[in-house]
Amino acid sequence: MARLSDVIEKFIKSLLEESEGELELQRNELADYFECAPSQINYVLATRFSVSHGYYIESRRGGGGYIRIVCLDVDKNNFLHYLVSEGIGSRITEHDALHIVQRLLEQNYIAPKSAGLIKSAITDKAIGIPSTLKDTIRANILKSMITAVMAWQGK
Amino acid sequence: MARLSDVIEKFIKSLLEESEGELELQRNELADYFECAPSQINYVLATRFSVSHGYYIESRRGGGGYIRIVCLDVDKNNFLHYLVSEGIGSRITEHDALHIVQRLLEQNYIAPKSAGLIKSAITDKAIGIPSTLKDTIRANILKSMITAVMAWQGK
DNA sequence: AATAATGAAGGTCAAAGAAAGTCAAAACAG
DNA sequence: CTGTTTTGACTTTCTTTGACCTTCATTATT
Numbered sequence: 001m002a003r004l005s006d007v008i009e010k011f012i013k014s015l016l017e018e019s020e021g022e023l024e025l026q027r028n029e030l031a032d033y034f035e036c037a038p039s040q041i042n043y044v045l046a047t048r049f050s051v052s053h054g055y056y057i058e059s060r061r062g063g064g065g066y067i068r069i070v071c072l073d074v075d076k077n078n079f080l081h082y083l084v085s086e087g088i089g090s091r092i093t094e095h096d097a098l099h100i101v102q103r104l105l106e107q108n109y110i111a112p113k114s115a116g117l118i119k120s121a122i123t124d125k126a127i128g129i130p131s132t133l134k135d136t137i138r139a140n141i142l143k144s145m146i147t148a149v150m151a152w153q154g155k
Numbered sequence: 156m157a158r159l160s161d162v163i164e165k166f167i168k169s170l171l172e173e174s175e176g177e178l179e180l181q182r183n184e185l186a187d188y189f190e191c192a193p194s195q196i197n198y199v200l201a202t203r204f205s206v207s208h209g210y211y212i213e214s215r216r217g218g219g220g221y222i223r224i225v226c227l228d229v230d231k232n233n234f235l236h237y238l239v240s241e242g243i244g245s246r247i248t249e250h251d252a253l254h255i256v257q258r259l260l261e262q263n264y265i266a267p268k269s270a271g272l273i274k275s276a277i278t279d280k281a282i283g284i285p286s287t288l289k290d291t292i293r294a295n296i297l298k299s300m301i302t303a304v305m306a307w308q309g310k
Numbered sequence: 311a312a313t314a315a316t317g318a319a320g321g322t323c324a325a326a327g328a329a330a331g332t333c334a335a336a337a338c339a340g
Numbered sequence: 341c342t343g344t345t346t347t348g349a350c351t352t353t354c355t356t357t358g359a360c361c362t363t364c365a366t367t368a369t370t
Contacts, residue, residue, distance in 0.1 A: 002219065003218060003219035003354085003355070004355080004356080005354090005355065005356085006219075026319085026320095027319075027320055027321095028318090028319070028320080036356075036357085037356070037357050037358065038319095038320080038321095039320095039321080039322080039323090039356085039357075039358080040355085040356065040357080041320095042320085042321070042322080043355075043356080047354085047355090059319095059320060059321085060319080060320075060363080060364080061318090061319055061320040061321075061362065061363040061364060062317095062318065062319050062320075062362090062363045062364025062365060063317075063318050063319060063363095063364060063365040063366070064318085064319075064364080064365070065318075065319035065320050065363085065364075066319085066320085067320075113269065113307060114268065114269070114272060116303045116306070116307070117269060117272050117273065117300055117303050117304070118272065118276075119303075120299045120300050120302065120303035121273075121276045121296050121299060121300050123299070125299070126295055126296050126299035126300075127292055127295060127296065128291065128292060128295035128296075129288055129291065129292060129295075133284055133286075133288075136283065136284065137282055137283060137284060137292060140281055140282060140283035140284075141276050141281050141282065141283075141296070144275045144276060144278070144280070144281035145272055145275050145276050145281075147275065148271050148272050148274075148275035149272070151271070152268060152271075158338095158339090158344085158345070158346095159345080159346080160344090160345065160346085181329080181330095182329075182330060182331095183328090183329070183330085191346075191347085192346065192347050192348065193329095193330075193331095194330095194331080194332080194333090194346085194347075194348080195345080195346060195347080196330095197330085197331065197332085198344095198345070198346080202344085202345090214329095214330065214331085215329085215330075215353085215354080216328090216329055216330040216331075216352065216353040216354060217327095217328065217329055217330080217352090217353050217354025217355060218327070218328045218329060218353095218354060218355040218356070219328080219329075219354085219355075220328075220329035220330055220353085220354075221329085221330090222330075
């Protein structure tokens with residue numbers, strides 16, 4: 001079965017496109033529309049629209065309350081540079097690393113093939129060895145690959 | 156008496172034919188259908204659908220989870236498949252690895268950007284750690300990336 | 311005018327549910 | 341006896357649900 005959370009995610013993203021990266025919505029209304037618990041909206045926002053996903057959320061409670069989602073626009077080079085110099089750090093989990101690559105893909109900083117290539121290099125399975133060193137190695141490789149991407153400028 | 160694992164293998168292969176080499180299935184559903192333990196599905200996949208058998212598996216847990224099986228086009232990717240299943244082996248030096256990638260580039264298996272990306276991931280410097288494990292890790296990562304290239308069909 | 315009550319939002323968190331993964335022991339086939 | 345298959349207990353990951361909490365605007369009361 002298709003996950004409801006994924007459907008809601010897509011829905012919000014399509015709304016965001018129509019409204020040029022900024023959007024205000026009503027939590028209960030949306031929950032009603034999808035016939036789910038209101039807190040599921042929070043779940044979707046937390047797991048798919050966090051800052052690390054490239055979004056910023058603000059909200060207000062009480063009568064006339066709302067949730068506003070803003071699509072952050074970051075400069076590609078700044079972002080890549082930030083990742084290599086501080087974002088990734090000296091160790092990174094598989095989950096966090098894949099998340100970064102997915103973001104690079106969604107922001108169109110890299111092509112799907114490149115994303116696939118990078119992802120394939122940083123999974124636990126790829127690295128193979130069972131050791132705490134894994135996260136260190138992964139960080140090194142990911143930074144190295146992103147550095148290669150930075151060097152692509154203009155082909 | 157035909158072994159169940161063989162029956163499941165055949166079943167999955169027939170599904171793959173119907174669906175043009177790519178297929179998503181539910182582990183529990185399949186286990187249910189064959190009245191076996193769910194983990195037997197994993198066994199079948201591990202012993203008959205590995206990369207060296209010419210397949211690539213990805214999956215997701217949790218609600219709405221799935222297992223996806225992709226059939227790698229071994230004929231078309233003969234050389235790549237050879238590299239992954241025997242050519243590279245369990246350890247490889249930086250020099251030999253870079254040489255292989257260069258060759259893939261020259262023979263047009265991969266684009267210049269991809270070659271650059273792959274190279275950036277397999278240097279001693281990228282892997283970072285000073286250890287005899289380096290060559291093992293490099294072999295693993297290189298094989299994983301070449302497998303990703305094999306899975307590109309049509310993308 | 312100041313305060314209290316009400317209702318309409320949204321927030322949090324933990325438990326339950328729905329998958330898939332791992333591993334090793336037991337069973338079996340040759 | 342040896343290698344492969346089958347089973348099942350336990351783990352991990354991700355999603356869904358619901359009970360309870362907080363905030364705010366509006367309206368009623370003093």
